[in-house]
Amino acid sequence: ASLFRQLCARVAHRRADILRTARALGELDVLATFAEVAATSGYVRPQLVAEPRIVIRGGRHPIVERALPAGHFVPNDTTLSAEEAQILILTGPNLSGKSTYLRQVALIVLLAQIGSFVPAEDALIGVTDRLFYRFGSEDYIAQGRSSFFVEMMETATILHHATPRSLILFDEIGRGTSTYDGLALARAVIEYLHNHPRARARTLFATHFHELTELEGILPRVKNLHILVAEEDGQLRFLHRVVPGRATRSYGVQVARLAGLPRPVVHRAEELLAEYEAHERRHVAESSADYSPSSLREIAERLKRLDPNALTPIEALTMLYELKRALEARGGE
Ligand SMILES: Nc1ncnc2c1ncn2[C@@H]1O[C@H](COP(=O)(O)OP(=O)(O)OP(=O)(O)O)[C@@H](O)[C@H]1O
Ligand SMILES: [Mg+2]
Known part of the structure; x- marks a missing residue:
């Protein structure tokens, strides 16, 4: 026992040295691991810049990439910038890779900022002060919080x-x-993030609300992206390629079939979907004529009805963008 106490005393005496060595070894361990992963997985050194831009060429998700056979992961590009492409709206069928793409961008930015190389062909990362990721639905029923509330x-x-x-x-x-x-x-x-000067963050927005893609024509810094799928003899093929533009369909029912939903349920869902879509087409045909102001008089009417004092600055800005677009859409009258 006295031997042990002696040992403790000696360790305590050199405590500062031992802690310093442990910290240095820890740091060395992290750096050696960064180097090893970078060398074995084909990572590159990112260029960090001050201006709020992100330009990634051939970006990959470091973990999904590992889970797939070599060469099966489809790399994708990303361009986000405060001036032109501040908000990217990403649509695409279920299972096409939206969540993967979002997380890949987050991980590349995170890796770059902790001093690692990144899984991409090259990457320019504007230093980010905060990274927010909102996904999935969790609830805390015991604490009186439903998933939507959370x-x-x-x-x-x-x-x-x-x-x-x-x-x-x-x-x-x-x-x-x-x-x-x-x-x-x-x-x-989206309008708030686009128009509020304090909150103008670079944003990636994955969604199945295809209606949101209309914002590309209204808000100047919103751009649409979608993920390609091919349909061959009724079979879906997921290409996982992110390209400009918007998706038109979700293929939710096909994906449900792939997941093994009972055949009668899938069949009935297809029937109902056809009905809903036909209904919506009729509805759109009836109402689209007066959906947005198209004549100068209508635009003037809308301006007349408007009470500037009742608008928040964000609403006012959105309204301006919309009226300007309505005027532009009418061509040179
Ligand atoms: N770039 C890619 N290359 C190869 N495979 C990919 C790629 N992106 C995604 N995948 C594969 O597709 C699967 C589904 O991707 P993900 O969950 O991102 O789809 P999603 O579009 O978010 O679907 P949902 O709309 O149902 O949420 C992944 O688990 C992965 O196996
Ligand atoms: Mg998803």
């Missing part, structure tokens, strides 16, 4: 803390409520 609380936190240097990833917000409530909330969030 989703909105987290969204509120993001909107309160985002800055023009932040990076935000929204994976399908607004899904936990009725379609129109969800769509309305999702759009209002």
Whole structure:
């Protein structure tokens, strides 16, 4: 026992040296691991810059890439910039790779900022002050919080803390409520991030609300992206390639069939889907004529009805963008 006490005393005496060595070894361990992963997995050195831009060529998800056979992961590019492509709206069928793409961008930025090489062909990363990721639906029933409530609380936190240097990833917000409530909330969030000078964060927004892709024509810094799929003899083939533009279909029913839903359920869903879509087409045909102001008189009417004092600056800016677009859409009259 006295031997042990002696040993403790000696260790205690050299405590500072031992801690310093342990810390140095820890750091060396991290750096050696960064180097090993970079060398064995084909990572590159990212270029870090001050301006709020992100330009990634051939980016990959470091973990999904490992789970797939070599060469099966499809690399994708990303361009986000405060001036042109501040908000990217990503649509694409279920299972096409939206969540993977969002996380890949987040991980590349995170790796770059902790001093690692990144899984890409090359990457320019504008230093990010905060990275927000809002996904999935968790609830805390015992604490009186439903999943939709949690989703909105987290969204509120993001909107309160985002800055023009932040990076935000929204994976399908607004899904936990009725379609129109969800769509309305999702759009209002995008308008806020676009128009509020304090919250103008670079944002990736994955969604199944295809209506949101209309914003590309209204808000100048919103750009659409979608993920390609091919349909061959009724079979879906997932290409996982992210390209400009918007998706037109979700293929949710086909994906449900792949997941093994009973055949009668899939069949019935197909029937219902056809009905819903036909109904919507009729509806759109009837109402689209007066959906947005098209004649100068209508635009003037809308301006007349407007009470500037009742508008928030964000609403006013959105309204301006819309009226300007309506005028432009009419061509040179
Ligand atoms: N770039 C890619 N290359 C190869 N495989 C990919 C790629 N991206 C995604 N995948 C594969 O597709 C699967 C589904 O991807 P993910 O979960 O991102 O789809 P999703 O579009 O978010 O679907 P949902 O709309 O249902 O949420 C992944 O588990 C992965 O196996
Ligand atoms: Mg997803």
